[in-house]
Amino acid sequence: MGKTLFDKIWDAHIVEDVGPGTQVLYIDRHFIHEVTSPQAFDGLRKRGIPVFSTAQTIATADHNVPTVNQHLPIEEPLSRHQVDMLTQNCAEFGVELFGLGHPNQGIVHVIGPELGLTRPGMTIVCGDSHTSTHGAFGTVAFGIGTSQVEQVLATQCLLQSKPLRMRINIEGTLSKGVLSKDIILYIISKLTTSGGNGYFVEYAGSAIRSLSMEARMTICNMSIEMGARGGLIAPDEVTFDYLKGRPHAPAGQAWDEALRYWKSLYSDEDALFDKEYHFRAEDIGPMVTYGTNPGMGLVVDQHIPDAETLPGVEKALTYMGLQEKQAMLGQKIDYVFIGSCTNSRIEDLRLVADFVKGKEKASHVAVFVVPGSKQVEHQAKAEGLDQIFAAAGFEFREPGCSACLGMNEDKIPKGAYCVSTSNRNFEGRQGPGARTILASPLTAAAAAIAGNIVDVRTFLH
Amino acid sequence: MDKFTTLNSTAVPLPIEDIDTDQIIPARFLKATTREGFGDNLFRDWRYTQGEQPNADFVLNNPRYRGQILVAGRNFGCGSSREHAAWAIYDYGFRAVVSSFYADIFRGNALNNGLLPVQVSPAFLDQIFRHIEQDPSTHFTIDLQAQQISIAGTELSEHFDIDPYKKTCMINGYDDIDYLLNKRSQIETFEKQHQIY
Ligand code: SF4
Numbered sequence: 001m002g003k004t005l006f007d008k009i010w011d012a013h014i015v016e017d018v019g020p021g022t023q024v025l026y027i028d029r030h031f032i033h034e035v036t037s038p039q040a041f042d043g044l045r046k047r048g049i050p051v052f053s054t055a056q057t058i059a060t061a062d063h064n065v066p067t068v069n070q071h072l073p074i075e076e077p078l079s080r081h082q083v084d085m086l087t088q089n090c091a092e093f094g095v096e097l098f099g100l101g102h103p104n105q106g107i108v109h110v111i112g113p114e115l116g117l118t119r120p121g122m123t124i125v126c127g128d129s130h131t132s133t134h135g136a137f138g139t140v141a142f143g144i145g146t147s148q149v150e151q152v153l154a155t156q157c158l159l160q161s162k163p164l165r166m167r168i169n170i171e172g173t174l175s176k177g178v179l180s181k182d183i184i185l186y187i188i189s190k191l192t193t194s195g196g197n198g199y200f201v202e203y204a205g206s207a208i209r210s211l212s213m214e215a216r217m218t219i220c221n222m223s224i225e226m227g228a229r230g231g232l233i234a235p236d237e238v239t240f241d242y243l244k245g246r247p248h249a250p251a252g253q254a255w256d257e258a259l260r261y262w263k264s265l266y267s268d269e270d271a272l273f274d275k276e277y278h279f280r281a282e283d284i285g286p287m288v289t290y291g292t293n294p295g296m297g298l299v300v301d302q303h304i305p306d307a308e309t310l311p312g313v314e315k316a317l318t319y320m321g322l323q324e325k326q327a328m329l330g331q332k333i334d335y336v337f338i339g340s341c342t343n344s345r346i347e348d349l350r351l352v353a354d355f356v357k358g359k360e361k362a363s364h365v366a367v368f369v370v371p372g373s374k375q376v377e378h379q380a381k382a383e384g385l386d387q388i389f390a391a392a393g394f395e396f397r398e399p400g401c402s403a404c405l406g407m408n409e410d411k412i413p414k415g416a417y418c419v420s421t422s423n424r425n426f427e428g429r430q431g432p433g434a435r436t437i438l439a440s441p442l443t444a445a446a447a448a449i450a451g452n453i454v455d456v457r458t459f460l461h
Numbered sequence: 462m463d464k465f466t467t468l469n470s471t472a473v474p475l476p477i478e479d480i481d482t483d484q485i486i487p488a489r490f491l492k493a494t495t496r497e498g499f500g501d502n503l504f505r506d507w508r509y510t511q512g513e514q515p516n517a518d519f520v521l522n523n524p525r526y527r528g529q530i531l532v533a534g535r536n537f538g539c540g541s542s543r544e545h546a547a548w549a550i551y552d553y554g555f556r557a558v559v560s561s562f563y564a565d566i567f568r569g570n571a572l573n574n575g576l577l578p579v580q581v582s583p584a585f586l587d588q589i590f591r592h593i594e595q596d597p598s599t600h601f602t603i604d605l606q607a608q609q610i611s612i613a614g615t616e617l618s619e620h621f622d623i624d625p626y627k628k629t630c631m632i633n634g635y636d637d638i639d640y641l642l643n644k645r646s647q648i649e650t651f652e653k654q655h656q657i658y
Binding site for chain 2: 012013015016018019020021024035038039042047052064078079119120122127128144145146148151154155156157163193197224225227229257262293311405414424426433
């Protein structure tokens with residue numbers, strides 16, 4: 001019987017089977033950042049052991065960094081301390097760090113792919129749940145806790161039980177104005193936030209194949225929001241074209257060898273999945289969320305459901321200050337955040353700039369655009385996107401996680417509505433009392449201009 | 462890691478589904494660089510009002526409910542992978558969580574910190590909630606060796622599953638790193654034949 005893509009990669013990394021259901025899994029690449037690593041380095045220090053493989057470990061500062069004046073010392077003392085700890089730990093243990101001011105600095109899930117550190121067939125982990133992003137390259141990538149960060153630092157391995165396999169097929173052609181963010185929000189709204197629990201998801205079908213690498217990353221990124229351990233997409237020409245020439249991608253003969261291997265990474269025709277779903281691209285419209293988890297989403301022209309039909313909706317609507325059966329269209333908003341590891345890459349910024357060119361934001365809305373990395377920031381400036389943003393009244397910042405989780409100063413005030421291209425609309429995620437509406441970069445840009453929720457499709461004729 | 466064998470305690474009910482780790486410990490409290498002290502901010506935004514006054518409606522502020530067992534609705538611990546969530550629950554004084562379903566990463570994080578995630582059937586979870594509601598002094602016994610949770614003073618009990626390796630770790634207070642460090646030679650052998658493209 002054939003193997004799934006997931007099985008091919010996972011099985012090639014089993015060091016040892018140890019007892020029922022548990023395996024020692026070898027990790028090819030380990031990304032670390034300032035928030036979930038200090039206690040892990042501390043653990044190594046207490047045990048008196050080094051980092052097992054510094055060459056496979058890469059660090060960046062992203063979660064806690066300010067997005068203005070990055071050339072100045074961080075003002076907030078606790079954030080500064082955490083970033084300083086990362087610098088010290090990396091120096092002490094010999095780990096390469098893309099810290100503040102480094103040309104490669106950025107959100108960990110943005111820089112890995114853009115530097116060619118993320119490549120097909122790898123196992124990749126990071127102390128961050130959105131590590132699933134890297135699955136877009138045909139990798140087995142998943143988030144881990146700090147104790148596991150310590151395990152990988154200490155041994156380059158993890159003890160794991162193998163997840164089940166799910167495949168989600170999306171066939172057909174997306175309508176104009178519908179982006180990959182809408183695909184994943186649509187899937188989660190159908191499968192719920194626990195529908196993927198225990199599974200590793202492969203995304204397949206013609207609608208997926210037609211997406212760019214960056215759009216694929218957006219989909220894999222949010223796999224965790226349906227509870228899946230991770231998500232992945234089989235590598236193809238789109239993947240190889242993206243990788244070719246990246247700083248850490250193989251070159252010359254090594255490239256040819258790698259390519260031969262990468263081309264073997266697909267699910268065999270007769271491979272069996274534990275669960276399979278089918279969706280049609282034509283059914284998907286621009287999505288927005290109305291509640292306090294990413295599963296509470298709908299196509300923008302639909303109405304909020306009857307609170308009695310779904311558990312938790314009433315509580316969510318009270319927090320959100322919305323009514324059951326209410327239309328989302330026309331809902332007034334206060335902030336727009338374009339950023340996060342879901343949608344802060346150059347393509348996202350180009351789409352937004354293209355849409356807002358010659359337009360101006362609604363006067364009551366504050367808009368900030370936070371690039372995913374230093375490289376994205378530079379590229380955006382080189383293309384003059386920063387000028388377009390400035391003319392539209394959008395504030396273009398420096399890279400970091402920013403208002404995705406509000407660990408730095410970038411918080412949404414209590415009660416304010418924020419259309420956000422990030423991935424989580426949990427209570428307080430963007431600041432205590434903040435009300436998050438998740439959407440695609442296009443829907444977010446359109447909301448910024450209109451000052452309320454609009455259907456971006458009506459602008460694209 | 463502390464050992465876990467048997468726990469006999471009253472329980473604190475939190476009958477809400479899909480409790481995410483941002484609620485368990487909000488991101489702004491993740492700036493600490495040690496594992497201790499997170500209990501003070503456990504469920505911070507539910508526990509305190511915006512004016513930082515204890516919210517009398519929240520169960521942790523209700524003197525009726527005490528104990529080392531937290532009982533929560535299904536899909537507990539979804540969202541962010543922050544292990545700080547498990548640290549906060551443990552630091553507050555809980556030793557076990559009972560729910561009908563856990564998010565994967567949270568389950569792993571809990572087990573790595575000596576906090577036992579007990580998964581019961583939805584029907585049994587309802588029974589537990591009902592018993593706490595009727596009498597908050599009801600005791601529950603979690604016997605890890607026997608993999609059983611029972612409601613004191615009743616015939617009611619249920620078997621729960623746990624990975625056998627993890628069970629051994631919990632009972633003996635071992636962690637995965639101790640185990641993996643002993644695998645060093647196997648890991649090195651593996652590396653020799655493993656190609657990263
Ligand atoms: S951008 Fe948001 S989701 Fe992504 S790594 Fe940063 S905090 Fe996590």
